[in-house]
Amino acid sequence: MEIQIKELSKYYYTDGKIIKALDNINIKIPGKRICTLLGPSGCGKTTLLRCIVGLEKPDSGEIKIGDEVVWCNKKGINIPTEKRGLAMVFQTYAIWPHMNVYNNIAYPLQIKNFPKEEIYKRVKKILNFVKLDGFEKRLATNISGGQQQRVALARALIAEPKVILFDEPLSNLDAKLREETRKELRNFLSELKITAAYVTHDQIEALALSDVIAVMNSGYIVEVGSPRQIYFNTTHQFVADFIGRANLIKAIVKSQKKDKTIVDSEIGTFICQKRDFPVESKVILCIRPEFIYLKEDNYSGEGNIITGIIENLVFVGETCEGEMSIGNKRLMIKIESESSLKKGDVVNFVVSSDHCLLVSD
Amino acid sequence: MNSSSRNTVILLVIVGFLTVSPVIMLLFGSFSRGLSVSGAFTLDKYIAAYTDPDLGEIINNTVIFVFGSSLLATLLALFLSYLNNRTDITWKFLFRIISITPMMIPHILFSVSWVLLLNPSNGIFNLILKQLFGLKNSLFNIYSLGGMILVEGLLDMPIAYLIIAPAMASFDVNLEESSRVCGANTLQTLIRITLPVLRPAILAAFILCIVRCMASFAVPSVIGMPGRIYVLATHIYRTISIGFAIDYGKAAAIGMSVLVISVILIIIYRYLTAESEKYVTISSRGYRPAVIELKRAKVPLFFVLGLLLFILIVLPVLVLVYTSLVPYSMIPSSRALSMMNLNHWREVLKDPISILSLKNSIFLGIFGATIGIILSIFVAYTIVRIKTRTSGILESLSFLSFSFPGIVIGVGFMWFFVRTPIYATIWALLIGYIATYIPYGIRPLSSAFIQIHKHLEESSRVFGAKPLTTMRRIIVPLLIPGITSGWILMATMFLRELSLSVVLARPGSEVMAVQILRFASDGLWGRLSALGIIMIVISTSLVALVTFIGIKLKP
Numbered sequence: 026m027e028i029q030i031k032e033l034s035k036y037y038y039t040d041g042k043i044i045k046a047l048d049n050i051n052i053k054i055p056g057k058r059i060c061t062l063l064g065p066s067g068c069g070k071t072t073l074l075r076c077i078v079g080l081e082k083p084d085s086g087e088i089k090i091g092d093e094v095v096w097c098n099k100k101g102i103n104i105p106t107e108k109r110g111l112a113m114v115f116q117t118y119a120i121w122p123h124m125n126v127y128n129n130i131a132y133p134l135q136i137k138n139f140p141k142e143e144i145y146k147r148v149k150k151i152l153n154f155v156k157l158d159g160f161e162k163r164l165a166t167n168i169s170g171g172q173q174q175r176v177a178l179a180r181a182l183i184a185e186p187k188v189i190l191f192d193e194p195l196s197n198l199d200a201k202l203r204e205e206t207r208k209e210l211r212n213f214l215s216e217l218k219i220t221a222a223y224v225t226h227d228q229i230e231a232l233a234l235s236d237v238i239a240v241m242n243s244g245y246i247v248e249v250g251s252p253r254q255i256y257f258n259t260t261h262q263f264v265a266d267f268i269g270r271a272n273l274i275k276a277i278v279k280s281q282k283k284d285k286t287i288v289d290s291e292i293g294t295f296i297c298q299k300r301d302f303p304v305e306s307k308v309i310l311c312i313r314p315e316f317i318y319l320k321e322d323n324y325s326g327e328g329n330i331i332t333g334i335i336e337n338l339v340f341v342g343e344t345c346e347g348e349m350s351i352g353n354k355r356l357m358i359k360i361e362s363e364s365s366l367k368k369g370d371v372v373n374f375v376v377s378s379d380h381c382l383l384v385s386d
Numbered sequence: 387m388n389s390s391s392r393n394t395v396i397l398l399v400i401v402g403f404l405t406v407s408p409v410i411m412l413l414f415g416s417f418s419r420g421l422s423v424s425g426a427f428t429l430d431k432y433i434a435a436y437t438d439p440d441l442g443e444i445i446n447n448t449v450i451f452v453f454g455s456s457l458l459a460t461l462l463a464l465f466l467s468y469l470n471n472r473t474d475i476t477w478k479f480l481f482r483i484i485s486i487t488p489m490m491i492p493h494i495l496f497s498v499s500w501v502l503l504l505n506p507s508n509g510i511f512n513l514i515l516k517q518l519f520g521l522k523n524s525l526f527n528i529y530s531l532g533g534m535i536l537v538e539g540l541l542d543m544p545i546a547y548l549i550i551a552p553a554m555a556s557f558d559v560n561l562e563e564s565s566r567v568c569g570a571n572t573l574q575t576l577i578r579i580t581l582p583v584l585r586p587a588i589l590a591a592f593i594l595c596i597v598r599c600m601a602s603f604a605v606p607s608v609i610g611m612p613g614r615i616y617v618l619a620t621h622i623y624r625t626i627s628i629g630f631a632i633d634y635g636k637a638a639a640i641g642m643s644v645l646v647i648s649v650i651l652i653i654i655y656r657y658l659t660a661e662s663e664k665y666v667t668i669s670s671r672g673y674r675p676a677v678i679e680l681k682r683a684k685v686p687l688f689f690v691l692g693l694l695l696f697i698l699i700v701l702p703v704l705v706l707v708y709t710s711l712v713p714y715s716m717i718p719s720s721r722a723l724s725m726m727n728l729n730h731w732r733e734v735l736k737d738p739i740s741i742l743s744l745k746n747s748i749f750l751g752i753f754g755a756t757i758g759i760i761l762s763i764f765v766a767y768t769i770v771r772i773k774t775r776t777s778g779i780l781e782s783l784s785f786l787s788f789s790f791p792g793i794v795i796g797v798g799f800m801w802f803f804v805r806t807p808i809y810a811t812i813w814a815l816l817i818g819y820i821a822t823y824i825p826y827g828i829r830p831l832s833s834a835f836i837q838i839h840k841h842l843e844e845s846s847r848v849f850g851a852k853p854l855t856t857m858r859r860i861i862v863p864l865l866i867p868g869i870t871s872g873w874i875l876m877a878t879m880f881l882r883e884l885s886l887s888v889v890l891a892r893p894g895s896e897v898m899a900v901q902i903l904r905f906a907s908d909g910l911w912g913r914l915s916a917l918g919i920i921m922i923v924i925s926t927s928l929v930a931l932v933t934f935i936g937i938k939l940k941p
Contacts, residue, residue, distance in 0.1 A: 080563050106566040113567045119560035123582040132578075133568035180568070190567075 026091040026187040026220050028054040028077060033086030035072055046072045047083065048244035054237070059214055059221045061231040064241035065267065070224045073241070074190050077222065078113055079106035091187060112181035113190040116197065118173045120165040126152075126176055127161035133184040147183055154213070155179045171202050178213065189214075191223040195230060207233055228268045232256060240264045258298070262384045265311040272356045274310040276383070278302045285378055292351040295329045297381035307386045314346070314357040316380035319364075320373035328375040331356075335370045349374075394768050394776045401765060401780060404821035405787050408798030409645070415801050416638035423801045431635035440616070448600070448617040451534050451610075456595035458539030463546035463591060466691075471554045474677045475688060480695055485544050485551070487699050490926045492882030493541050493604035494899050495918040498906060499702035500537050501608060502915075504528035508715040510705065517717060529613025538605045540698060542598050546591035553587035553662055572678070586662035593655045597648050601791035603885035604899075608906050618644055622793050623888060634797055641794035648789035656785065703922065710915035730912035740917055742894070743901040746812055747881050748924065750819060750897065755827075755877035758820045762827030762872055763865070769828070770835040788825045792885025795822060800889055810892035818890055819880050826879060827872040834868025863939070870936030877932070878925045 035047040046069045054060040062070040075081035077088060079095065082103070088096040090111070095104040112133070121129055127148055128135075134144045152158055155175040160168065165176065174194060181189050194210075195203045211234050214221055225231055231238050232252045239249045240263070248255065248264050255268055265271040276290035281304060286297045290310050302308055320330060333349035333356065344362050348355045349372065358374070366372060411423055416432065419425035435441075470481040503511045504526040512524035527533065561583060565575040581588070606620040616624065618640060625637040680687060708718065711726040734740045769781045787795075799818045803809040808817075838861060846856040884899035891900045898921050905914035 078567055080566070105571070106563075107569045107571050109567075110569070111567060113564060115560045115564055117558060117560050119558065119564035121561055121565075121579060121583065123585065132565070132570075136569045136574060177564075180564075184568070 027056040028188060028220070028222065029087075029089040030054075030073075030077070031087040031089075033073070033076065033083050033088065035069075035076060035081065035083045045244040047076070050086070050244075050246055052239055052246055052249065054220065054222055056220050057218045058236035059211075059223060059234055060237040060239065061223045061225060061235040062239050062241055063225060063228060063231040063268075064247075066226055067243075068241040069244045070226075070241050071192055074113075074192055074222060074224045078111055078190055079104065079109050110184075110186060111188050111190060112184065112186035113192065114174075114177045114181050114194040116193040118177040118194075118197075120173050120176055122164075122166045124165060125161065126157065126163050126165055126168070129165050129176055130179045130183055133180065137184065148179075151179045151183050154182070170198055171206060174198065174206060178210070182213075182217070182219075186219075188220045188222065191221060191225075193225055194223075195225075196227070203230075210234065232268070240267065242267075257380075257382075259311075259382060260300070260384055262309050262311070262386075265313075265382060265384060269313055269315075270357060271311040271313050271382075274312070274354065274356075275386070276308050276310040278304050278306050278308055278383075280304060286383060288383065291354050292331065292356075293329075295376075295381050296327070296378040297383050298379060300383040302383065302385070308383045309386050311382040311384060312356070312376055312380065314359040317356065317358050317374045317376050319360060320375045324375060326375065326377070328377045329381065331374045331376065333372060333374065335366055335368055335372060337368060338364075338366060391772075391774065391776065393764070394772055394774065394780065397765055397768055398776055398780050398783070400761065401783050401824070404817070404824065405783050405790075407802055408790075408795045408818075408821065410798075411801040412638050412641060412645070412794065412798035415635055415797070416642050418635060421632075421634055422804075431633070431639040434633070435636045435639035440621075444616050444618060444621050447531065447610075447615055450531055451538065451606070451617050452596055452599040454531070454535035455538035455542060455599050456592055458535060459542035459546045459595045460550075460588060460592045462539065462543045462694075463550050464588060466543075466547055466694075467551040467554045469687060469691065470551060471557075472678055473680050473687075475680060475684065475691065477688075480691060481547075481551075484695060484698060485547050490878065490929060491699065491702055491922060492884075492899060492918075492925070493602070494608060494882065494884050494902050494906075495706060495921065496541060496702050497537055497605050497608040498902070498911075498914060498918065499705040500528055500533070501612075501906075502705050502709055502715070502911060503701075504533065505612075510708075510715065510717065513715070513717045527613070528609055529615070531615055533613075534605050534609050534615065537609060538599055538602055541602075541605070542595045543698075545598060546595055549591040549594065549659075550584070550587055553584055557583065584662075586658045590655050590658040590662060593651050593658065597651050597655070597789055600644060600648060601793075601885065603793055603888065607888075607903060611907075619791065619793050619885070622797070626797065626889065634801070638794075638797050641791070641797055644791050645789070645794050648791060649786065652785065652789035703919075706915040706918045706922075708915075709911050710913075710919055713912070715911065730916045734913045734916045734920075737913070739896055740901055740913070743896040743898045744917075744920065746815075746895060747898040747921075749812065750816060750883070751877045751881040751925075751928065754816050754819050754880045755873050757816070758824060758827045758876045758880075759831075759869060759873045761820065762824060762831050763869070765824070766828050766831035766835050766868075770832050771840070784824055784828050787822050790822050792822060792883070792887075793889055796886045796889030799886070803890070810895060812895045815883075815887060815890050815895060815897065818886050819883055822886055823876055823879050826875045830872040830875065831865070831868045834865050838864045866936055866939050870932055874929050874932050877928055881921065881925045881928070 030050055030052050033047055033050040034045070037044040037046055050073060062073060064070045072081055076083045076096070083096065085098050087094060090109065094100065094102050095109050096102060130151060131144050131148050134147065152160065155178055157172065157175055157179065160172070165173065168176070177194070195206055198206060207230055223234060235252055237249060238252055238255050240247045240255065242263050248259060248261050255264060259265050259268070262273065266273065274290045274292060276288040276295070279287045279289050279294065284299050286300050286302065288295050288297055288308060288310060295310060297310065317331070331351060333351045336348045336350050336355065338345045338347035340362060342362065344359050345364055346357070346359050349358050360366065414423040417427055417429070419428045419430070466481060466484065469475050470478055503509050506512065506524040506527045506529065509524065509526065509528065512526055515521060515525050561579055562575050565579045570578065601619065603619045603623070606617045607623065610617060611620055622637045622640055626632055626634055710730050712722050713725055713727070713729065716722045765780060765784055768777045796818065799814070803814045808814050842860055842864070843856055846860045851859065882899055883897065884903065887897045887900050888903065891897055898917065902914055902917060905917065
């Protein structure tokens with residue numbers, strides 16, 4: 026079931042100033058896919074999620090879930106949260122401390138007055154699904170964070186909702202558990218073919234989990250696309266900078282070829298991915314550090330060659346991270362951890378034109 | 387033995403002496419022949435006390451009174467907490483006033499003001515109703531169990547509020563929101579999620595109210611006794627101070643069961659508060675709870691709030707001021723206005739016993755609270771910072787006096803002091819007060835100590851400050867809010883202390899509340915009101931002054 030959001034705005038008033046939490050948002054969250062709302066804290070992603078579920082009231086616009094309009098200020102429609110038939114996993118899990126695991130999970134069905142045997146069957150099944158067999162009688166406060174997270178997921182799944190909303194569900198887990206749970210969650214969700222809207226500020230989580238990512242910044246949606254599109258082919262400086270890391274270099278478009286664009290940058294001429302900028306316009310060249318490779322002696326490709334001086338290199342385990350300088354400009358680099366390069370070495374690097382992204386200045 | 391554990395033992399001896407000795411005296415006294423504690427062993431006192439034909443009715447009254455007023459207090463507090471934390475009601479600062487002012491209006495004066503309003507013979511409100519509707523008989527009779535429950539319930543509501551409101555404020559709103567997402571409406575969420583999660587806090591408030599109602603003496607004596615409705619507290623009082631057959635042993639025998647029940651309830655209370663803290667989950671985001679829009683209910687609910695405020699604070703003061711100025715009970719009218727004079731005030735200010743009681747109470751309030759708070763600082767520090775088994779015992783002991791019904795423990799103290807030269811002096815009262823009210827000093831200070839993270843103190847030491855300098859520059863300034871609130875609490879309680887004082891005060895060591903009770907039983911309402919107003923003015927200005935000093939001293 027898809028979610029359509031049209032011209033949605035929400036303002037906060039503090040100290041006489043208007044803060045646009047959501048600024049004319051238009052987005053279609055596709056059905057049976059995992060869509061992530063990704064952005065830095067304060068970008069409005071959680072507010073958007075809470076507007077969808079009905080816990081926050083927007084100021085204008087329309088929200089449609091499937092064929093049903095759940096909120097529209099013009100038509101005066103405001104379906105209360107409890108009648109929207111959604112499910113949500115909260116950041117704090119919101120496991121009710123006075124109930125055991127069974128009652129926590131059974132709650133959505135109990136509210137809908139399902140027969141007892143049916144509830145029992147369904148809870149058993151879902152407990153098995155989230156690997157919590159035998160936890161029925163445990164008090165919700167006496168289980169670990171990861172288990173609480175799965176109880177919250179089970180509770181969200183039990184009523185077979187049209188849509189599940191996730192509000193940073195992994196941010197309270199430690200790094201290792203977060204990675205495991207992320208993989209599990211991906212499996213659960215793709216198995217169930219369910220529509221999920223997922224809020225996070227963690228780009229790795231977003232890239233790993235989603236079918237679609239919507240990157241948000243200060244109240245508006247910057248770009249929507251598949252993880253690969255967002256990562257490799259973004260058209261926005263903000264996205265390039267926010268997703269992973271990027272060297273941003275000022276450049277001017279020199280000429281347009283059939284499938285390449287050529288620019289003059291602070292650090293020389295680059296052949297880049299094709300973008301329809303007019304010649305002589307100012308652009309930003311984005312190069313991710315992980316795509317700057319050491320040039321091998323027998324290299325004969327068509328990539329851009331950069332010659333720089335190593336300024337510093339730090340061993341961080343999997344790789345070595347550091348900076349090189351080309352004139353006054355410094356670029357972040359990432360090379361293999363067993364490299365014997367050291368500070369002051371003059372080195373040739375190669376960057377393929379496919380990894381030279383141009384975004385508007 | 388190092389110095390910190392030696393200090394812990396010293397404190398344990400002091401607090402142990404204060405809390406345990408009256409209980410032991412009470413125990414010995416209840417099993418002893420004659421009027422002292424050292425008589426031969428006997429069960430006669432228990433037999434006499436528990437075969438008293440009146441006891442059945444007294445217990446019945448006590449149960450109805452205690453449960454009724456605790457229920458009223460808890461429900462009112464729940465209603466107010468919900469209104470404050472979960473709705474968009476206007477003027478939320480009023481809730482703070484409601485929760486602190488009862489400290490300034492002593493319980494006995496609050497009870498008296500209701501007697502002046504609703505007594506069947508010449509209660510002002512009854513007189514007005516009679517005149518308005520041409521009634522023959524008074525509509526209301528405050529001298530009833532219902533009247534007692536109403537007044538005691540209103541008096542204990544702030545205590546329940548101070549327990550329930552913070553629990554409701556720290557409630558993780560996600561718990562309610564997730565229930566709504568699951569399809570439950572506001573009412574279902576309230577019943578299935580909000581109230582059950584708050585259950586430990588609500589029960590804790592209810593139990594604390596029960597303990598307080600059992601110990602309450604002002605309402606049963608001012609409202610109950612004229613209507614011949616006796617509860618255990620007034621029954622004990624009657625046994626030791628009215629009539630010819632004064633029998634302390636019999637009173638102690640009854641008092642022992644009251645004490646045991648109180649102690650058990652306080653243990654349950656501590657368990658429940660610990661439980662309720664367990665339920666508090668730290669919400670990671672500062673989302674303010676979605677407040678319920680009251681819409682059309684806003685004005686009526688605000689009216690209810692205003693009425694409560696009026697009843698709790700304005701009305702008692704008004705009634706007392708009015709009564710202190712008119713020569714006898716009459717309906718407020720132009721005639722009453724023309725007859726107003728200061729006669730009652732003159733009489734009170736000429737009355738040597740009233741003046742003495744005033745002096746004694748002020749001394750006990752200021753000096754007693756200061757001693758009490760100094761002791762509390764050491765005890766709180768030991769409890770929070772030195773976590774040994776001895777300090778654990780100290781904590782339990784200091785909590786024990788929470789359950790002390792003043793009139794019961796007063797009998798224990800009396801037996802204790804009677805063998806010392808301080809019997810019948812103001813010092814006996816001072817020691818008794820501190821022993822009974824020490825938890826009220828320790829609690830704000832230990833929460834202040836918990837807030838002062840050990841690292842703050844340690845880093846001062848690391849940067850070269852000596853322990854005393856650290857104390858002066860770091861700890862004391864950070865403690866000031868705790869010290870002020872603890873001092874205010876103790877001073878106001880000492881100024882209005884009644885239940886312990888009725889047992890321990892002797893000619894020469896009278897205090898204000900006892901003098902007011904005496905005026906009440908003599909029906910001298912005008913003088914009572916004048917002295918009462920003086921009492922309110924003194925405690926209010928003490929609170930204001932100390933709050934002001936606290937703000938000035940704040941770093």
